[in-house]
Amino acid sequence: MERKRIDLIRGARVAYQGWNPSQQHDIFLEDGKVKAILSHEPSLGFSGENILDATNYLVAPSLCHAHVHLDKCFLLSDPKYADLEIAKGDFQEALELTSKAKARFEKDDLVCRGRWLIAESIAAGVTHMRAYVEVDHIVEFKCLDAAIELKKQFAMACVIQICTFAQDPIYSGEHGETNRNLMSKAIQSDYVQVLGTTPYVEESTLATKANMDWAFKTAMEHDKHLDFHLDYNLNPDQEAQTWYAVGLARNHILSWNGERTIALGHCTRLTLLDQASWFTLAGETMGLPVYFVGLPTSDMYMRGKPDEDQGGGERVRGTLQIPHMIQKYNYQGAISINNVGNAFTPHGSCDPLSLASIGVGLYHAGTKADSQLLYDCVSVGAKKAIGWPDTPFTIGSGANFVLFDMGRTDGPLSQQRGKRTLQDVVYSPPKERKTVFCGDLIVI
Numbered sequence: 001m002e003r004k005r006i007d008l009i010r011g012a013r014v015a016y017q018g019w020n021p022s023q024q025h026d027i028f029l030e031d032g033k034v035k036a037i038l039s040h041e042p043s044l045g046f047s048g049e050n051i052l053d054a055t056n057y058l059v060a061p062s063l064c065h066a067h068v069h070l071d072k073c074f075l076l077s078d079p080k081y082a083d084l085e086i087a088k089g090d091f092q093e094a095l096e097l098t099s100k101a102k103a104r105f106e107k108d109d110l111v112c113r114g115r116w117l118i119a120e121s122i123a124a125g126v127t128h129m130r131a132y133v134e135v136d137h138i139v140e141f142k143c144l145d146a147a148i149e150l151k152k153q154f155a156m157a158c159v160i161q162i163c164t165f166a167q168d169p170i171y172s173g174e175h176g177e178t179n180r181n182l183m184s185k186a187i188q189s190d191y192v193q194v195l196g197t198t199p200y201v202e203e204s205t206l207a208t209k210a211n212m213d214w215a216f217k218t219a220m221e222h223d224k225h226l227d228f229h230l231d232y233n234l235n236p237d238q239e240a241q242t243w244y245a246v247g248l249a250r251n252h253i254l255s256w257n258g259e260r261t262i263a264l265g266h267c268t269r270l271t272l273l274d275q276a277s278w279f280t281l282a283g284e285t286m287g288l289p290v291y292f293v294g295l296p297t298s299d300m301y302m303r304g305k306p307d308e309d310q311g312g313g314e315r316v317r318g319t320l321q322i323p324h325m326i327q328k329y330n331y332q333g334a335i336s337i338n339n340v341g342n343a344f345t346p347h348g349s350c351d352p353l354s355l356a357s358i359g360v361g362l363y364h365a366g367t368k369a370d371s372q373l374l375y376d377c378v379s380v381g382a383k384k385a386i387g388w389p390d391t392p393f394t395i396g397s398g399a400n401f402v403l404f405d406m407g408r409t410d411g412p413l414s415q416q417r418g419k420r421t422l423q424d425v426v427y428s429p430p431k432e433r434k435t436v437f438c439g440d441l442i443v444i
């Protein structure tokens with residue numbers, strides 16, 4: 001992987017809010033930032049090695065994984081774990097298979113699988129990601145050490161924000177206290193930016209709340225972002241814990257660093273709320289740095305299994321309607337990959353744009369405005385959710401872009417359908433892309 005400095009992106013069509021992609025622009029870069037954006041002038045002959053000819057490209061804000069598990073990716077692709085096959089495809093089995101795999105994790109295979117994920121992501125146009133690595137009595141700091149190595153290795157091509165993550169209970173069970181002590185140590189690392197826990201795995205409501213109380217207190221103490229895997233069920237008889245998490249956020253807001261975000265992932269239980277409750281919760285979260293992160297490929301696989309006892313004909317989708325939450329209720333949110341290539345989510349790729357595309361049908365979001373919003377949920381909105389505010393295509397903003405090949409519209413292949421707008425890109429994501437990170441072209 002190499003970096004090539006770019007001073008000028010020439011003749012590109014900007015595909016983002018307010019820009020007309022039928023007009024070409026010359027984007028001048030300096031020190032990794034946008035210096036000027038002028039109308040493209042074909043007759044002006046710029047010369048120099050650091051010019052990127054983008055006359056056949058749409059340029060858009062780079063992509064972001066708001067939520068991706070680095071340590072347990074691609075277990076189904078690694079021969080080392082070939083015996084851990086999916087038989088039932090339910091949540092309990094996914095937990096068991098992953099626990100067995102975790103017991104065999106070694107730094108080498110963690111780094112190797114992590115590298116697959118990061119390299120594929122960068123090739124897709126990702127420049128920022130929140131990467132979860134588990135810390136507990138089984139793996140101790142193995143996953144974290146591998147993530148730190150990967151963070152250093154890829155620092156020239158991608159911002160990797162490490163979330164030290166307790167997938168297992170920290171307030172119940174035989175190993176709760178050990179897990180909590182290990183998390184307390186891990187969070188002290190300067191390489192870690194986020195504290196993440198899974199309150200729903202605790203054995204009682206009391207322990208679930210203790211998990212969240214501890215996480216808020218510890219994140220504040222160490223000035224980290226906070227991230228919960230929350231309410232991952234579709235059980236109307238189980239009280240949603242999101243209310244408690246949002247209540248804690250409100251109680252702590254005066255001493256909370258405003259640059260740190262609070263991300264709530266999954267929250268599938270909330271899909272059972274009625275309209276009045278959605279409005280009430282929106283009121284509760286208003287003004288707080290709370291972001292809901294929908295994980296549609298995982299949610300649909302883990303929580304959308306047809307009920308065979310009921311004939312299997314009816315099938316819930318059970319994933320947060322993120323675009324609807326943003327448009328109708330004014331929530332802040334993003335969508336993300338979560339897992340790829342493991343028992344929690346066997347399918348999918350490292351391309352966040354594929355989620356935006358699936359979202360057209362999944363969320364019934366087919367208008368031009370919907371496409372903009374779906375793209376935002378995997379780019380600018382996702383960065384905001386992980387605490388990286390971005391104002392793309394403004395002077396002085398970071399030059400982090402993905403360039404999409406528009407397809408041949410002239411010559412012998414002129415009959416080929418070209419991609420002309422951001423809507424085209426969301427409907428049918430182009431495979432050919434270029435990634436620009438901090439003003440440099442990343443050559444993979």
Ligand SMILES: [Zn+2]
Binds near residue numbers: 067069338
């Ligand atoms: Zn997750």
